[in-house]
Amino acid sequence: MTTMSYARASAAALAEEMRRDATVWALGEDLGRGGVFGQYRGLVDEFGPDRIADTPISEATIMGAAVGAALVGTRPVVEMRFSDFALCAVDELVNQAAKARFMFGGQARVPMVIREPIGMWRSSAAQHSQSLEAWYVHVPGLVVVAPATPADNKGLLKSAIRSDDPVVYMEHKDLWPLEGEVPDDEDYTVPLGRARLAREGDDVTLVSWSRMVGEAEQAAAEAAKQGIAVELIDLRTLWPWDEAAVLASVVKTGRLLIAHEAVQVGGFGAEIAATVAEKAAAKLKAPIRRLGAPRAPISYAKPLEDALRVSPPALLRAIQSLVES
């Protein structure tokens, strides 16, 4: 185990996979200088500019060229810089990467990882702060991952690179400096599609992912002081999501709260809530609760931006309301 940041954990994962497989390469803007968040720092020194490729600011062609390069047998890791910018490449991701294997009748795979830094990052405003994971979950052909810890950012990125599917890999910008224990073992991976039980409890199931897991942990700790035992599930992968883990927990607790940073309307929480309602309604002791952002663009000014956040106190109130109802 080594203590390292979420950003360094991702760099370690990429370096290990590039050593392991000569067909893995990364492409995107400013990667040779370490990437805009430093998550590629040092990699060009070891792997050279062909495999840590600096590209023009051409998101559509970064994505589209990666599709072509994946179709001919390389494993590109695409850096989109901000998930918001990946919207310039939606055709290449949704119409090409996600469809090629199916619509060509299985003749080729598209083994690529699309790194999309998501989320609010103090005063980055409406075009640099979004969490659009639910859009991609909706698209057949894609895997969607949103790690919350340094260890998971290493293990999940390694699994994503080894996967033959196109994986939308959403790292939260506020998590880059987060430190944690990370396994050194080069064979360490975290399987895609499996949730992490972050905290055990019998009273309320709280499902979250990405940065919101940290807020949820704070709220769960507060709840514990009041005698409420929260079971916290960090989903880690949104498609496929670990339905079995969530259902098992809800069967135990009878109460479900889903919290995410993304807009609540049409957010992925709705899918989880609907699934639990369909499959475990009889076990519920209280109506399912969701917490997400209001359906408003993200503001620049601090107090306005904070008005859109799901805060630990709001989470605590929701937990309390579930137990009281």
Add this chain to the structure above:
Amino acid sequence: MTASKPNIDAERLLRHYRTMWRIRAFEQVAERAQREGHVGGAVHQSIGQEAVAVGVCANLRPSDQITTNHRGHGHAIAKGTDAAAMMLELCGKVGGTCAGKGGSMHIADFSVGMLGANGVVGAGIPIAVGAAHGAKLKGEARIVACFFGDGAVNRGPFLEGLNWAKIFALPVLFVCEDNGFASTTRANAVTAGEGAAARAESFGIPAFAVDGNDVVAVDGLVGDCVERLRAGAGPLFVHARTYRLMGHTTADAGAYRPKAEVEAQWGEEPIARAGRQLVALGVPEAELAKAREAAEAEMEATMRGAIAAPYPPLSEAFSDVQDIGAPE
């Protein structure tokens, strides 16, 4: 009308002639089968444009690759895709190039380097560039030819893709098959400046204009280009002027064009022109008739086979979506 003796040997030109007839017959049979209800969706014919597909692909090796657009039957056949499998695909049947899951607009045959038609204008450009980039990373010597139309030059991926190919010095042959129409709008009415070739040259990519209805001219030019590409010249650009004799799709009568214009263009179409060139080279007319009849017989037979073939099992609707999180 007679043709002067073209600079090509008769055997090579006869091969081109046969392939052009195979493309034409394929699309004519497909159109009829669509009217009869055997082919669904949109079918975009390339009738009148066959010389571009044939003249380019005749210079490619099996290991070379192409991407194409929604009007890609000709490119696919010229690159060696099995026409019977293509016809099965158009009918959505078992044995189709894409297992009946893609149809006309998504024909692909990776075994012959045909990396896919595309339903989105210009979308094949970054994919072609990426295929060349991937080959370069793997140290594989091949070139990639990228077919697109005059409508694609107004899309961002065209400009991004050309820039990318140039800065990474990739062996991509960009082929703008300029049939005059962006869907049902005249391309020159919606394209600023001097057009496709000038845009390529502005990126420092050498661009060459050619009469796209003259298979001998296309073959000769592309032969030179391919030699330069293999020698490491970086990307090159071919602007082939041709004319779309049919509508945008089989559902489009093309009534926005004067009849006289279309009739005049039928006089310029590439197959008859190649026929005149063959006669000038001493090939008997009977040989030409035989080529046409053989192509038509082949495509009629493939269509009969496609109509008789079964639809895919329903499980195909759920296979090859993805490994992890596939539909249950």
